Amino acid sequence: xxRFFLRxxxxxxxxxxxxxxxxxxxxxxSGDLAISIAGPNASQADIDTIRQVYGLNxxxxxxxxxxxxxxxxxxxxxxxxxxxxxxxxxxxRIPITMxxxxxxxAIALVVGLPLGILAAVREGSWVDRAVSLVxxxxxxxxxxxxxxxxxxxxGLKLGWLPISGTGSWEHYVMPGVVLAFSAIPSLTRLTRxxxxxxxxxxxxxxxxxxxxTRFSILVKHxxxxxxxxxxxxxxxxxxxxxxxxxxxxxxxxxxxxxxLAWESISKNDFPVVQAVVLVLALLYIGLTLLADLxxxxxxxxxxx
Numbered sequence: 001x002x003r004f005f006l007r008x009x010x011x012x013x014x015x016x017x018x019x020x021x022x023x024x025x026x027x028x029x030s031g032d033l034a035i036s037i038a039g040p041n042a043s044q045a046d047i048d049t050i051r052q053v054y055g056l057n058x059x060x061x062x063x064x065x066x067x068x069x070x071x072x073x074x075x076x077x078x079x080x081x082x083x084x085x086x087x088x089x090x091x092x093r094i095p096i097t098m099x100x101x102x103x104x105x106a107i108a109l110v111v112g113l114p115l116g117i118l119a120a121v122r123e124g125s126w127v128d129r130a131v132s133l134v135x136x137x138x139x140x141x142x143x144x145x146x147x148x149x150x151x152x153x154x155g156l157k158l159g160w161l162p163i164s165g166t167g168s169w170e171h172y173v174m175p176g177v178v179l180a181f182s183a184i185p186s187l188t189r190l191t192r193x194x195x196x197x198x199x200x201x202x203x204x205x206x207x208x209x210x211x212x213t214r215f216s217i218l219v220k221h222x223x224x225x226x227x228x229x230x231x232x233x234x235x236x237x238x239x240x241x242x243x244x245x246x247x248x249x250x251x252x253x254x255x256x257x258x259x260l261a262w263e264s265i266s267k268n269d270f271p272v273v274q275a276v277v278l279v280l281a282l283l284y285i286g287l288t289l290l291a292d293l294x295x296x297x298x299x300x301x302x303x304x
Contacts, residue, residue: 012289019281020071023274024064067274076275081267086275089260094279096166096256100248101241103172104179108237112184113230116191117218123196131192135185143178147251150174164253175252179245183237190233194226235291239284 058066070077076086119131154174155163162171195218246258253259257276264272 008289008292012285015285016282019285020068020278021064023277023281024067071275071278076278077271079264079269079272081264081269082272086271089272090257090275090279093256093260096254097242097245097249097258100172100175100179100245100254100256101238103176104183104241105234105238107176107180108183108187109234111180112187113191113223115184116188117195117223119188119192120195120199121218128192131188135188138181139185141181143182144247144251146181147175147178147248150177151252166254171252171254175248175254178248178251179241183241186233186237187230190229191223191226194229195223198223198226231294232291235287239287242280242283 067077074087076090078084079086079089082089115131115134119128122128151163151174154161161173162168163174164171166172242257245254245256246261248254249256249258250262257280261273261276263269264276
């Protein structure tokens with residue numbers, strides 16, 4: 001198990017370094033940072049001053065290793081627009097993004113897993129086709145469009161839920177549903193295919209012959225063995241939710257990391273953009289590593 005963990009950890013570190021490098025280079029390839037910071041009406045003297053103040057006149061590799069050394073210590077520099085530490089800005093807003101992502105994941109699991117099991121048990125029936133139709137609609141529906149529809153219906157027309165802000169748990173219901181709606185199709189399909197394969201296994205027929213209850217066969221013997229790929233896709237979906245929260249947080253005015261990224265891009269605040277990309281990528285990599293370890297615990301064959 002230790003060797004398995006070390007192999008996965010080395011891969012995760014290499015991926016993190018790759019993401020860190022691209023996060024730095026992409027902001028530099030977008031244009032002259034000094035001109036972006038100074039604005040279109042700035043004089044050449046102002047641009048040269050900014051280059052000097054922010055160290056943009058140094059060689060690119062010197063800037064990279066300087067940023068890398070500070071980033072490893074959790075120091076992402078100072079925001080050009082907010083005039084505050086980038087690490088402080090992200091630290092204040094990441095709880096909102098995490099709460100939103102976990103809410104969306106919980107809703108997706110509560111809805112997607114039972115639908116997948118139900119479709120597998122009723123394979124080929126109208127129930128199976130209805131579940132497939134729901135999954136297809138969820139896969140095709142744009143998140144921002146669904147968010148606007150929910151805001152109009154449940155926020156403005158019915159007045160049941162607030163349409164913006166983070167004051168209470170009610171503020172996370174609609175954005176959580178929107179995030180969940182994009183994850184439900186993949187969870188449902190994977191659960192369905194896994195359960196269909198497991199229910200056709202010999203040990204399931206043996207369990208039926210022993211007279212075990214239907215619930216015990218489905219949950220204890222069926223879903224437990226079909227859950228291995230579901231664990232992986234769950235971690236991946238949570239990473240997608242955290243990384244894709246930019247649109248949802250903007251629509252619902254949730255001041256999380258996604259909204260911070262949108263503000264920073266619009267203000268050419270490149271230190272914040274670099275840090276947000278890196279932090280979200282590290283969260284995604286960490287979740288993938290955790291999923292690999294959980295799968296290895298559930299199925300010892302994966303360790304080799």
